[in-house]
Amino acid sequence: MATPPTIRPAPPPHNGLPILASDPPCVCPEVLQASLRNSIKDAVAWSVMQGTGTYYVTPFIILGGKGLLYVAAFGGLPVFVGAVVQWLAANVTDAVGRRNRLIVSSAFFQALVWGPICAAIFLPFDRIGYWVMLAAYVANLALANFGVPAWQSLMGDLVPPERRGRYFGLRNAVSGLVLVAAFFAAGGWLTLCARHDELALLGLSGSNFGFFTLFAIAGVARLASTGYLARVHEPAYQHQHSDRFSLLDFIRRAPRAHFGRFVFYCMLINVGVGSFTPFLPWFWLEQLRFSPVAFATVMTANLLAGVLSQPWWGRLVDRVGSKRVLGIGGLGMVLSPLLLLVCDSFWSYLVIMAYDGIAYAAFTAAMATYLYDVVTPPKRARCAAYNNLFIGVGTLVGSFGAALLGQLTPLPAHLAGLTITQPFTLMLLASALVRLLANLLLLGSFAEFRLRRPAFE
Numbered sequence: 001m002a003t004p005p006t007i008r009p010a011p012p013p014h015n016g017l018p019i020l021a022s023d024p025p026c027v028c029p030e031v032l033q034a035s036l037r038n039s040i041k042d043a044v045a046w047s048v049m050q051g052t053g054t055y056y057v058t059p060f061i062i063l064g065g066k067g068l069l070y071v072a073a074f075g076g077l078p079v080f081v082g083a084v085v086q087w088l089a090a091n092v093t094d095a096v097g098r099r100n101r102l103i104v105s106s107a108f109f110q111a112l113v114w115g116p117i118c119a120a121i122f123l124p125f126d127r128i129g130y131w132v133m134l135a136a137y138v139a140n141l142a143l144a145n146f147g148v149p150a151w152q153s154l155m156g157d158l159v160p161p162e163r164r165g166r167y168f169g170l171r172n173a174v175s176g177l178v179l180v181a182a183f184f185a186a187g188g189w190l191t192l193c194a195r196h197d198e199l200a201l202l203g204l205s206g207s208n209f210g211f212f213t214l215f216a217i218a219g220v221a222r223l224a225s226t227g228y229l230a231r232v233h234e235p236a237y238q239h240q241h242s243d244r245f246s247l248l249d250f251i252r253r254a255p256r257a258h259f260g261r262f263v264f265y266c267m268l269i270n271v272g273v274g275s276f277t278p279f280l281p282w283f284w285l286e287q288l289r290f291s292p293v294a295f296a297t298v299m300t301a302n303l304l305a306g307v308l309s310q311p312w313w314g315r316l317v318d319r320v321g322s323k324r325v326l327g328i329g330g331l332g333m334v335l336s337p338l339l340l341l342v343c344d345s346f347w348s349y350l351v352i353m354a355y356d357g358i359a360y361a362a363f364t365a366a367m368a369t370y371l372y373d374v375v376t377p378p379k380r381a382r383c384a385a386y387n388n389l390f391i392g393v394g395t396l397v398g399s400f401g402a403a404l405l406g407q408l409t410p411l412p413a414h415l416a417g418l419t420i421t422q423p424f425t426l427m428l429l430a431s432a433l434v435r436l437l438a439n440l441l442l443l444g445s446f447a448e449f450r451l452r453r454p455a456f457e
Contacts (some may be wrong), residue, residue, distance in 0.1 A: 005078050008386070012127040012134050013077070030213070031233045032233070034194050034224065034233070035158060036158070036167065038228045038231040039158075040170075040171050040174055040175070041228040042232070043171050043174065043175035044175050045221050045222070045224040046221070047175040047178040047184045048178060048217070048221035049219075050179050050218075051178070051179045051180070051182025051185075051186060051213075052182050052214045052221070053217070053218025053219070053221075054218065055186075055213060056186060056190075056215075057074060057117070057133070057203055057215075058071060058281050058282075059281045060121075060133075060211050061074055062285050063207065064125045064129075064130070066130065068128065068282065068406050069403050069407065071278060071279060071281075071305050071403070072340055072399040072400050073134060074278070074396075075274065075278025075279070075399040076398070076400055077138070077397035078141040078142075078395035079141065079303055079391075080144075081141065081142050082141040082142050082144065082145030082388075082392060082394075083385075083390075083392025083393065084141075084392065086249065086388045087147050087150070088146075089147070089150065089383035090384075090386075092277065099150035099151070099154045100150075100230070100232060102148040102150045103229055104226055104250075105147075106144065107144075107147060107222060108223070110144050111220075111222035111225075111226060113136055113139050113143060113216055114216070114218050116135075116139075117140065118138060118216055119132070119138060119206065119246065121133075121208050121211060121215075122203070122204070132405050139373075145388070148384065149380075149381035149382070152371070152381065152382055153380040154234055154235070156234070156372045156375075156377060156380045157377055160374075161372075162437075164317075164318075164369055164372055165317035165318035165365075165369055166315060166318060167314075168313065168314055168365065168368060168369065169311040169312070169314020169317075170311055172361075172365065173308070173310045173311045176303065176304075176306060176307030176310060177307050179307070180300050180304045183296060183299065184296050184297070186296065187292045187293045187296020187297070187299075188292075188293050189214065190207065190210040190211070190214070190292035190293075191214070191291055191292045192210070193206040193292040194206050194207045194292065196370045196408045229250075237414070250386050258449075259374050259375065259383065259446070261445040261446040262370060262371075263387050265330070265438055265446070266367060266387060266394075267390040267394040268394060268435075268437065268441075268442065269333065269435060269438045270398065271362070271398040272337075272398060272435035273395065273398060274394060274396065274397065274398025274399040274401075274402070275337075275398040275399070275402040275430050275431035276337055277423065279403075279406075279427055284298065284436065293300040294346065295348070298349050298350055298353050299353065302352075302353035302356055303357060304354070305353075305355070305356075305357035305358045306357035306360075309357070310361050310365060311362045312370075313325055313329075313361055313362045313365040317365060320450040322369045322370035322373055323335065323446070323447065323449075324366075325365065325366035326367060326443075329360065329361070329364070329366060330369065330435070330439050330443060331443075332359030332363075333356070333359045333360060333363060334432055334435045334436050336352065336355065336359060336432075337428040338351045338428070339423065341428050352426070353378055356412040369435065371383065371384060385414060396405065398431075398434070401430070402430060402431070406423030406427055409423070409426055411423070413426075415429075
């Protein structure tokens with residue numbers, strides 16, 4: 001492992017919240033390399049689950065004829081519940097100490113929950129099928145999120161600081177390419193099933209049989225992911241009672257701390273994300289009548305652009321710092337909903353979603369590394385959980401707020417000389433406004449720490 005860089009004196013901590021991580025514990029180079037490779041294999045299997053399963057749950061709901069509030073429930077509620085579970089999991093991580101045990105257990109049970117999701121397809125959708133699938137999907141994401149604080153803490157200890165940007169950029173790129181391939185193939189499979197009556201098996205329609213096979217593949221992929229997670233080495237977890245601080249402590253201190261203002265910024269950005277992203281499948285499949293393969297093609301452009309730009313953003317984070325790349329992504333994301341307003345063809349949606357994928361990749365890459373930069377290892381699990389809790393709240397508020405805005409606003413409406421005839425237009429305008437406010441009010445309120453490397457003991 002490379003010699004740890006020199007740590008220079010730092011200013012005093014901001015009201016008890018940590019401001020930078022120390023270097024991770026030393027791990028045998030052979031063990032480290034094997035663990036990092038297994039983590040990439042886990043990410044590949046996880047991407048198959050995402051591409052064939054998670055990303056197609058909402059399209060299944062939409063093709064079942066459900067409206068905006070039902071779509072909002074799938075867009076916001078599972079994310080919020082998952083974030084609350086992360087908050088609880090941070091306490092469990094501190095109490096148990098064995099992070100990999102929590103990570104592997106939550107992944108295994110998440111794989112099993114794909115069973116009830118598959119079973120819901122066989123139930124009457126208008127009466128009980130929707131609710132069974134919603135409950136199972138919430139449980140699915142809750143289990144996925146239960147292991148996140150422990151995973152972020154473990155990976156923060158395992159990956160050397162000077163390699164984080166490049167490693168996570170590579171990991172995200174490899175897994176992202178697999179996700180893109182799985183997602184696009186799944187869209188083609190759904191289109192094939194819908195067009196060929198001989199694929200109407202097990203008493204299901206062709207379309208529903210297509211969804212059933214995709215969700216079953218997702219469960220198997222998560223089981224494979226669990227196996228790779230079990231092979232990741234866990235450095236000793238160094239935690240003291242003094243490292244604990246409650247959510248109330250965090251909220252009280254956050255406005256005066258760099259990390260706290262960073263969390264509020266991410267939350268407000270995700271209010272904007274939740275305001276239209278969950279409704280993109282509804283708009284394309286329900287309003288514009290895209291076929292599943294056309295929907296998959298547009299979303300593949302988004303995913304592929306993000307994947308291909310991830311390594312570049314990772315290297316840029318290492319060179320210029322997490323905060324600067326976060327700003328590039330955050331400001332770039334303001335334009336995405338505005339550009340979607342002027343789209344008038346399949347190809348224009350393709351180009352704009354590719355742009356959105358690049359901007360969002362910058363934001364997410366820098367958001368992850370900023371947390372590693374700014375938080376000491378013993379506090380990472382708890383700080384990651386609090387950050388994700390606020391992100392979940394933002395997504396929930398954005399999803400239901402946009403759904404209510406779209407359903408309750410009388411249309412056509414007149415705004416600044418414009419005539420608005422579609423609910424989705426209102427969602428896009430609201431999203432752009434919220435993202436702009438986040439950047440104007442909060443982006444300049446927290447500092448960059450990666451380059452000057454202050455320390456907090």
